[in-house]
Every structure is written in structure tokens, then in C-alpha cells.
Amino acid sequence: MARLIANLERYHQPVSLAEIQSLFDQTSNKIKILSGGTSLAFNRPDVSDVIDISGLPFKGCRRNVTGDLEIGALTTVGDLEEMPEVKQYANGILRQTTDKLASTPLRNLITIGGNILCGYYWADLPVALISLDAQIRLDNDPSKTFYMDDESRRGKPIKIADQSILTHIILPQKRSEYRSAFNKFARTTVDFSIVSVAISFVLDGQVIQDSRVVCGGIVPFPQRITAAEAVLDGERPDAKLFEKAGTIAAESIQIRPDSRAGAQYRKTVLAEMVKTVSFSALKESRNEA
Amino acid sequence: MKLEVTINNQKHTLDIHPGDRLLDVLRRDGFTGVKEGCGDGNCGACVVLLNGNPVNSCLILAARVQHQQITTIEGIGNPQKPHPIQIAFADKGAVQCGFSTPGSILSTFSLLQKNPKPTDQEIRRALDGNLCRCTGYVKKIEAIKSLLND
Ligand SMILES: Cc1cc2nc3c(=O)[nH]c(=O)nc-3n(C[C@H](O)[C@H](O)[C@H](O)COP(=O)(O)OP(=O)(O)OC[C@H]3O[C@@H](n4cnc5c(N)ncnc54)[C@H](O)[C@@H]3O)c2cc1C
Numbered sequence A: 001m002a003r004l005i006a007n008l009e010r011y012h013q014p015v016s017l018a019e020i021q022s023l024f025d026q027t028s029n030k031i032k033i034l035s036g037g038t039s040l041a042f043n044r045p046d047v048s049d050v051i052d053i054s055g056l057p058f059k060g061c062r063r064n065v066t067g068d069l070e071i072g073a074l075t076t077v078g079d080l081e082e083m084p085e086v087k088q089y090a091n092g093i094l095r096q097t098t099d100k101l102a103s104t105p106l107r108n109l110i111t112i113g114g115n116i117l118c119g120y121y122w123a124d125l126p127v128a129l130i131s132l133d134a135q136i137r138l139d140n141d142p143s144k145t146f147y148m149d150d151e152s153r154r155g156k157p158i159k160i161a162d163q164s165i166l167t168h169i170i171l172p173q174k175r176s177e178y179r180s181a182f183n184k185f186a187r188t189t190v191d192f193s194i195v196s197v198a199i200s201f202v203l204d205g206q207v208i209q210d211s212r213v214v215c216g217g218i219v220p221f222p223q224r225i226t227a228a229e230a231v232l233d234g235e236r237p238d239a240k241l242f243e244k245a246g247t248i249a250a251e252s253i254q255i256r257p258d259s260r261a262g263a264q265y266r267k268t269v270l271a272e273m274v275k276t277v278s279f280s281a282l283k284e285s286r287n288e289a
Numbered sequence B: 001m002k003l004e005v006t007i008n009n010q011k012h013t014l015d016i017h018p019g020d021r022l023l024d025v026l027r028r029d030g031f032t033g034v035k036e037g038c039g040d041g042n043c044g045a046c047v048v049l050l051n052g053n054p055v056n057s058c059l060i061l062a063a064r065v066q067h068q069q070i071t072t073i074e075g076i077g078n079p080q081k082p083h084p085i086q087i088a089f090a091d092k093g094a095v096q097c098g099f100s101t102p103g104s105i106l107s108t109f110s111l112l113q114k115n116p117k118p119t120d121q122e123i124r125r126a127l128d129g130n131l132c133r134c135t136g137y138v139k140k141i142e143a144i145k146s147l148l149n150d
């Protein structure tokens, strides 16, 4: 009978950040934090203690005073996709993403925070979240709020301090009305992405401004393709422009192969997806996703 | 450690190791309708309901479900008193080897509890985590739709 964590001695279920802190203070044991726990499918840590944070109150979403959407990091993907605010935000891009993320029983476990911090190159939510200029907040402390996208570590998994807890994801009010879309190309509806793309921009008069083009599945961690954004910004949207953005995107990214598809194949798919996802973003009528 | 959990509406106190999977703990306690296929979250043979929602019990540490509610296929129906979903699956030929069937029935049960009139697309999505290697999927969808017409 296989154990998920062979040498585990203690399982803690704190319900507050203070309780977690005192667990850290009291022990020098090897500790693993788990929220949805689904990363145990890929990584069985050798620890004596697990801190299960799924009982913390950071779930659901609310608008803050500046109109930004604050989502609790312990919200499961299954709950996230049912939230009316999330369905409406930026053409429902997060709903488009969760629709293609894993399977129903897994979505009932996977948390939005775990999907960001697992650091897997196939993670789908970070693709959409980075395209929305999302920020993450640690330890429920507004002074510990950071942009997910940071030029200095672009394309690398997001790392937080060992004893920190990701408590919120913040979506800016500004992008809530942006034209946005996500799509994922995979072998089956529930498989990892071969390529995923999220695009968000605003139409200022007739021209695109403030675009974000983000890819996943092909780089160590979802990242912006700024060369493609530069192609789009300041231009009127049409098929030729979107095709050019796709070509430039594929040329400017170092693509990694894996067992699902080679680098050249992924490059071709990426170029096509940047084009088609740009069209989807343009066409989606706002707040109707 | 002691695990106190409600399984199929009955309270159980079980001796577990903190590293045990929920899948193994349930099977050890006699709920052998919970099956192990892949063991890594891909196939859905191990699906049980956790507080009414389908989850993969092969990826859950049993310690996590302290004081929570689990439903296994044994809590849905049995050969003497099968649930209408089980009857529909049998009638429509949605069962062959039967290995994935408990998970599929539990996913269907949860779907219909929350959404008594699902669309085809909603049915497909609700069952997207339950792989079947003999009958395929069309018969399952037919079985579920037959329940909606009643
Ligand atoms: C078969 C399978 C298929 C999958 N398919 C996809 C897919 O198609 N697309 C996709 O995006 N994902 C997919 N996933 C999910 C993905 O691979 C990760 O397993 C998942 O995102 C991890 O989230 P979790 O909530 O379960 O995190 P956990 O497993 O609990 O944790 C992951 C890591 O993050 C840390 N952590 C988690 N939450 C916090 C927090 N709030 N604060 C501090 N640290 C934290 C943990 O310490 C751990 O290191 C799949 C998973 C499986 C098993």
C-alpha cells in the first residue's frame, strides 16, 4: 500500500495565519505546506510535517475600495469558475481558462494559489493572470503585494519566502473591461497544454493599446512575449497585424520540447495561437463571456 | 493518528498513518467500490465525494478529511437496492468491466444533485475526470439523459 508521504509524522490543519506562524516557531522539523495537495502526483516530499492550509479563510472574492478584484488564494478552481465577478471580468478570461484546466475532480482540489506556486510550466491560470497584470499578496499583508510579472525573473517560477503564505490574487479594475481571451492547445481536453496563450488589450479609438501577450506550456514558467506586444500596440487590429504578432512571438521565444511535442511543432502552434487568440479577444463582446 | 470521518452518513473512527492515502484507508475499511487505476489523478477510478463534490482519493491524504463527509458508491446503492443512476447505466449498456463505473456514477450523482437538468455539454464536463477503456462515453451520456426524461 503506497503512502503519499512515506515518513510523515504529523498533519496540521491550522485555521489562522497566527497558528501557522506558531507551528513554524515551535518546530525545526521538515515541513511541507499543502493547499489542494495535487502536486503530490508529481512530487512526494520527504517531510515529517504537513501544514494543510485549506482551512484558512482566504476564499471567495470581493471588490476592494479601488475597484480591484481580490480573490482568496485558497479558492479552488471549481469554486473560482462559479463566481459571477470572475465570469464577467475581462471577457470571462479566467472562466475560459478554468474550462480547460485539468478535470472536474481535480478542479475541486486545485487552488488558485497552488496553481501559481506549483511552478509547473503547464500551469494554466498563471498564463491568464499575467496577461491581466495580476498581483499576489502574501500573509494578508498589503505591504507584501507583488506583480506576478517581473522583468527580472520573467519566465521563471514564482518563489516566495519559506514561511510565507500566498493569501490573495488581485486583479486590477483597469483591465476588467479589456478585450481578453485565453486558449490552450492540448492532446485531450484534460491534458497539459502543448501551447497556451492569453491576450489582453484595450481599443483606444481604433488602435490597440496596453497589450499583454502571454504564453505557457513552452517555457519554464508562463511569461509575457513583449516583442509581440510591441507589434500590437498603437496599431489597428486586422488579420495581417495578428499574423505578424504570431510570427514575431514564435521567433522571440526559446521554446522547450517535452514528451508531448517538439520545439519546432510548438513554435508553429504558438504563431497560429497568438493570431487566433488575438481575434478571439477582439471579437468577444465585453461582459458576455 | 485517529481519523474521525463520516462515510456514507455513518460516523467512523479509524486508525491511520498520517501519510496514508484516502483511497487506501477507505478500501481497508471495506469500501472496496473505491478503485485504484492510475494512482496519480488521471483516471478517476478512485473518485469519491468529499462534502458532495467529486475528488480523486488517490491524491488526498486521509488526514485531510478529519470531521468531513465522504460518500462512496456503497452509499449510493447496492445490488438489492440500486440507485436509479445505477439502473440507467446497466439498462443503457454503459457498463462493461465495471472498474471505472463507481467513479462515473458518483460524478453523475454530484452533477444531478446540483443541476437536475444538465445540458449535453454539462454532462460531458462533469464526467471529464472519469476515463473508461471499454464502453467509451456515449452510452454513459445516453444513460444520464434517460434519467432526465423521466
Ligand atoms: C493529473 C493532473 C492533471 C493536471 N492538469 C493540469 C492542467 O491541465 N493545467 C493546470 O494548470 N494544472 C493542472 N494540474 C494541477 C497542477 O499540476 C498542480 O498540481 C496544481 O496547480 C497544484 O495546486 P494545489 O492547490 O493542489 O497545490 P499544492 O499541491 O497544495 O501545492 C503546490 C505547491 O505550492 C505551495 N503552496 C500552495 N498553496 C500555497 C499558498 N497559498 N501559500 C504558500 N504556498 C503554497 C505548496 O507548498 C507546494 O509547494 C493537474 C494536476 C494533476 C494531478
Ligand code: FES
Residues within 6 Å of the ligand: B035, B036, B037, B038, B039, B040, B041, B042, B043, B044, B045, B046, B047, B056, B057, B058, B059
Ligand atoms: S486512481 Fe486516482 S485518478 Fe486514477
